[in-house]
Amino acid sequence: MRIGELSRLSQVSVATIKYYLREDLLPPGTATATNQATYTEAHVRRLRLIRALIDVGGLSVARARDVIAAVDAGDLPPHTLLGIAHGAVTRPPDRSGTDPAWHAARTEVVELVHRRGWSVSPDSPGLDQAADAIRALRTLGQDDLLGCLETYADAAELVAGRELDIVVARADPTRMVEGVITGTVLGEVLLASLRLLAQQDASARHLGAAPPPTTPTDQRGSNTAATT
Amino acid sequence: MRIGELSRLSQVSVATIKYYLREDLLPPGTATATNQATYTEAHVRRLRLIRALIDVGGLSVARARDVIAAVDAGDLPPHTLLGIAHGAVTRPPDRSGTDPAWHAARTEVVELVHRRGWSVSPDSPGLDQAADAIRALRTLGQDDLLGCLETYADAAELVAGRELDIVVARADPTRMVEGVITGTVLGEVLLASLRLLAQQDASARHLGAAPPPTTPTDQRGSNTAATT
DNA sequence: CTCCAATAGATAGTGAGACTATCCAATTAC
DNA sequence: GTAATTGGATAGTCTCACTATCTATTGGAG
Numbered sequence A, B: 001m002r003i004g005e006l007s008r009l010s011q012v013s014v015a016t017i018k019y020y021l022r023e024d025l026l027p028p029g030t031a032t033a034t035n036q037a038t039y040t041e042a043h044v045r046r047l048r049l050i051r052a053l054i055d056v057g058g059l060s061v062a063r064a065r066d067v068i069a070a071v072d073a074g075d076l077p078p079h080t081l082l083g084i085a086h087g088a089v090t091r092p093p094d095r096s097g098t099d100p101a102w103h104a105a106r107t108e109v110v111e112l113v114h115r116r117g118w119s120v121s122p123d124s125p126g127l128d129q130a131a132d133a134i135r136a137l138r139t140l141g142q143d144d145l146l147g148c149l150e151t152y153a154d155a156a157e158l159v160a161g162r163e164l165d166i167v168v169a170r171a172d173p174t175r176m177v178e179g180v181i182t183g184t185v186l187g188e189v190l191l192a193s194l195r196l197l198a199q200q201d202a203s204a205r206h207l208g209a210a211p212p213p214t215t216p217t218d219q220r221g222s223n224t225a226a227t228t
Numbered sequence C: 001c002t003c004c005a006a007t008a009g010a011t012a013g014t015g016a017g018a019c020t021a022t023c024c025a026a027t028t029a030c
Numbered sequence D: 001g002t003a004a005t006t007g008g009a010t011a012g013t014c015t016c017a018c019t020a021t022c023t024a025t026t027g028g029a030g
Helices: A003-010 A014-022 A041-056 A061-073 A078-089 A099-114 A125-139 A143-169 A173-207 B003-010 B015-022 B041-056 B061-073 B078-089 B100-116 B125-139 B142-169 B172-211
Strands: A030-033 A036-038 B031-035 B035-039
Touching: A003 A014, A003 A041, A014 A041, A014 B015, A030 B035, A036 A143, A041 A173, A041 B125, A061 A078, A061 A173, A078 A173, A078 B172, A099 A125, A099 A143, A099 B172, A125 A143, A125 B041, A125 B172, A143 A173, A143 B061, A143 B142, A143 B172, A173 B078, A173 B100, A173 B125, A173 B142, B003 B041, B015 B041, B015 B100, B041 B061, B041 B172, B061 B078, B061 B172, B078 B125, B100 B125, B100 B142, B125 B142, B142 B172
Parallel strands: none
Antiparallel strands: A030 A036, B031 B035
16 A cells, blocks of 8 residues: 555655654555555554554654664564563652652662562663652652552552463464563553542542433433442 | 752752742742741741642643642542642553544543543543553554453552552541642652562562463462562 | 842743644556 | 555644743842
C-alpha cells in the first residue's frame, strides 16, 4: 500500500506519518522509485502501537522511539528489554543529587525490596521513582499515607506475578517482546484507572452515599451499579 | 518573610514563584506596600505541594491549579474532591466519539465494575481511561493480557480500601483533603514504581528458575522469598 | 539621610516538543 | 495528457513552562 492508504487505515495523518518516519519511529517503506514507496500491514500495526504508547500510555515521542527500537532489536535479553520499558514509563529522578531526604527515602525503598526478597538491580528506575514519591510524601507531612506501603507492595507483587505468567505463556519470542512493552505501558494505565474506580467505590461505601442518578446518555446494556 | 526567603526555603526561583502567582497556583502574600508583600510558612508548604504534584506526580500546571483550587475551596463534598483529583491524574479520552471498539471496551469496564459491585458514577474519568487501555490492548492483538484484568481489579480494591482507611483516620478535615489529593497523585506514582520493581523480580525469578520450555503457569500470587 | 540591593507587577522572550504546512520534482491513475 | 499523489526537505505553528527585562518603589546598612 502507499502512504495515503496507510494513513487511512491507521487514522494518522500523512504529515504525521512523515514526521514519525523522520524521527525513526516508523521504518521506511520499500522504495519502488525516487518518490514512491510501499508499506505493509506491519506498518499499520506499528503505527497503532506508536499511537497507543503515546496517546494511551502518555509516552513522549522520544520515549516511544526508545521502546520501538527495543522491539526492533529483537534479540535483547529480557531484563534489558524490561529495563527499557521501565525507563520509558518513569520520569527522571527529581533532585537525587544533593538531597539527604531523597537518599533516606531511597534507602527505605531498598530496604523494602530487600525485606520482600525481591531481586532488583540497584539502578532500576523504579527505585528512584519510588524514592521521589516517598520523599515528597514525607516533606508534605503526609507520612501516615506510607502506611499503604506494604499494601502497595502486596498489590504490586500480585499483578506482576500474573502479568509475567501471561507473557511467558506466549511461545513466539516476538510476541513476548510486544507483550512486555504493551503490558508494562498499558497495564500501568489500566491498573491506575481501576484504582481510581475502586477508590470511588471505597469512598461511596464509607460515606454511605449513593452515586448520583445515571444520566441516560449511556443506554447501551447494563448501566453502572448504583447499589451495593 | 519576603519572596527571596520564600524562594530559598522552597527551592523555587523567584521568577517561577511569580509565575505561579500569576497562574493562581499560589495565593498572593499580604501586601505591606506597593511593592512589598510578606509570605508565610503556608506559602512554603503550598509551594512544596505544587512541586510535588508537578515534578513527582507529573501533573501539568493547569491540572495542578485545579487540584489546588479544590484544596482551597475547603468545603467541597468528598466525592467532588475525589472527582477533581481523578480528573487531574487522567488524560482526556482518546477517541471516544466515533469508535465502536472504544464503546465496546467501555461497556466491558462498566460490566467489570458492576460485577464487582463497585459504586461508581457513570462519568468517572477512570471508566474512560480504562476503556482507552482496553481498546488499545485489543486493537494491538494483546487480548490475552486482559487476563490480568481481574487481578488488577483485586489489586485496586486492596489498595483503595487501605488508602481510604488511612485518610478517614484523620480528624482534621483540612488534612483529609490534603490526604485525598496527595494520596491520589503520589500514591499512583508509588504503586506504579513498586509494580515495576515487582515485575523485575518476577522476571528474574522466572529466568533464574527454569528456562522457558513448558512450565504450566499455574502457581500464581505468592512469591517465596529468594534473596539475591 | 543616602544609596543600593530587593521587590511587585507587567510584558516580552525562550526553548522544547509535537506536529502541520508548503515546495518541488517525480510518478501514477485515469 | 493532465490532475492527483507521492517522497523528501524545509519551514512554520501552537502550547507549555518557564525566564528575562523593565519600571517604579521600598527596606535597610552605613
